Amino acid sequence: MTTTRPGSAHTSLREWATGATVFAAIMLMIGGILDVMRGIAEIADDDIFVSTRNYVFEFNLTAWGWIHLALGVLAFVVSFGLFMAATWARVLGVGIAGLVIISNFLSLPSYPVWSIIMIAISGFIVWALCVMRKDDAFVPFESPRGA
Numbered sequence: 001m002t003t004t005r006p007g008s009a010h011t012s013l014r015e016w017a018t019g020a021t022v023f024a025a026i027m028l029m030i031g032g033i034l035d036v037m038r039g040i041a042e043i044a045d046d047d048i049f050v051s052t053r054n055y056v057f058e059f060n061l062t063a064w065g066w067i068h069l070a071l072g073v074l075a076f077v078v079s080f081g082l083f084m085a086a087t088w089a090r091v092l093g094v095g096i097a098g099l100v101i102i103s104n105f106l107s108l109p110s111y112p113v114w115s116i117i118m119i120a121i122s123g124f125i126v127w128a129l130c131v132m133r134k135d136d137a138f139v140p141f142e143s144p145r146g147a
Contacts, residue, residue, distance in 0.1 A: 018085075020128045020129075020131055020132055021082060021085060021090075021128070021129070021132060022082075022083070023124075023128050024082055024093060024124075024128035025079045025080075025082035025083050025093075026079070027121055027124055027125050027128070028075050028076075028078060028079040028082060028093055028097065028125050029075070029076055029079035029080075030121070031072075031075055031097075031100065031118065031121045031122060031125065032071075032073065032074070032075030032076035032077075032078075032079060033072065033076060034072070034118065035068045035069070035071050035072030035075060035118070036068075036069055036072035036073060036076070037072075038065075038068045038072070038114065038118075039064075039065045039066065039067070039069025039070075039071075039072055040065070040069065041065070042061050042062065042064050042068060042110075043062055043065035043066065044065075045061060045062070061110065064103075064107045064110065067103055068103065068107075071096060071099055071100050071103060074092075074096050075093075075096050075097075075100065078092045078093050078096055079093070081093075082129075090129050090132075093125065093129050094125075094126055094129050094130060097122040097123075097125040098126065100118060100119075101118075101119050101122045101123065101126075104116075104118045104122070105119065
């Protein structure tokens, strides 16, 4: 016969929420690093980028490079706050991931496949940061019950 503890549902929900936050932190860190590399490549006027004519949101490739570089650095820094389960990091993480989605949409013609990949990664980050409720959040370095 199996018995269930009264706190087991809350514990499994907390573990799920913790996993979603760690997933978002890792994806935000990876996305930040990739955005930094893309920014550097755009600033250096790399030949992998396509230049299209008559695009409504046309910016200089160097301008897109600085935008992607700044967003990448911010994403990388905020990901460390997510590892500590800071509420400010969740809010900034959603904001930065949203800005990454917008910037990659606007720079879609210059590198379409990569922009779509970054939009998808950022969408998963927003989802993972928004599904967790405050009550389900874990406290970093908390001691297990009964210890």
